Amino acid sequence: PVTRFQEGRITVKVxxxxxxxxxxVISVPVPNLLMCYMGVVWGWPKYVADEMTxxxxxxxxxxxxxxxxSLEMTPGGVDDEAALRERGTFEFGKECSFHVDxxxxxxxxxxxxxxxxxxxxxWEAGMVKVYMRPEDPWSGLIPANCVVPGVYQRHLDxxxxxxxxxxxxx
Numbered sequence: 001p002v003t004r005f006q007e008g009r010i011t012v013k014v015x016x017x018x019x020x021x022x023x024x025v026i027s028v029p030v031p032n033l034l035m036c037y038m039g040v041v042w043g044w045p046k047y048v049a050d051e052m053t054x055x056x057x058x059x060x061x062x063x064x065x066x067x068x069x070s071l072e073m074t075p076g077g078v079d080d081e082a083a084l085r086e087r088g089t090f091e092f093g094k095e096c097s098f099h100v101d102x103x104x105x106x107x108x109x110x111x112x113x114x115x116x117x118x119x120x121x122x123w124e125a126g127m128v129k130v131y132m133r134p135e136d137p138w139s140g141l142i143p144a145n146c147v148v149p150g151v152y153q154r155h156l157d158x159x160x161x162x163x164x165x166x167x168x169x170x
Contacts, residue, residue: 006031006052007039008061008069010138011095016107016168022096026138029061029069043097056124056152068133071150075126078149084125096168107168122154 007030011023029049030036039046051062061069078084098107128150132139142148 006054007035007046008052008059009095010069012138012141014096016096018168020168022094025095025097027069027136029063045097056122056154057126063133066133067131068136070131072129073126073150073152074128075124075152077127078125080149081125084149084151085123122152124152126150126152 007028009025010027011025014022014024016022025044028039028044028046029052030039030046031049031052033048036046036048047063049061049063049068050065051060053060057073057075059069059071060067096107126149127147129145129147130142131145132142134144
């Protein structure tokens with residue numbers, strides 16, 4: 001069970017104006033208003049979900065009384081598990097977003113000083129059926145109800161680092 005910090009992140013790999021690859025945060029469901037406020041200052045598009053459930057084989061976000069996002073994983077059956085392992089875990093500390101700055105939005109990069117990466121005690125590959133509510137602007141990034149290779153991973157933050165924000169110059 002998720003006991004410390006429950007939030008989802010929908011991210012896409014992007015090439016920033018300075019030429020560095022990062023993960024652009026495009027949607028972040030959270031369970032309460034405090035967590036929402038904490039992320040909005042980073043420029044993340046957080047919103048308070050009605051309900052969030054996470055298990056090793058499924059995740060679901062209910063928003064305004066309907067499913068906004070769901071993931072259903074069938075373990076095993078991945079053609080190229082080695083490729084999934086090679087990509088590794090999500091690169092925490094390599095996110096970017098847009099921070100409101102003097103009436104406009106400026107791109108920022110969030111990095112972590114001296115970050116060693118997460119410990120990953122659980123990692124399992126499988127095929128994942130993805131549903132994104134069609135009304136959401138980012139839902140067009142993947143075909144409706146697609147099934148893709150993916151992983152369930154539980155990570156433990158190694159800690160011992162500070163977040164640093166910097167403007168991305170291009």
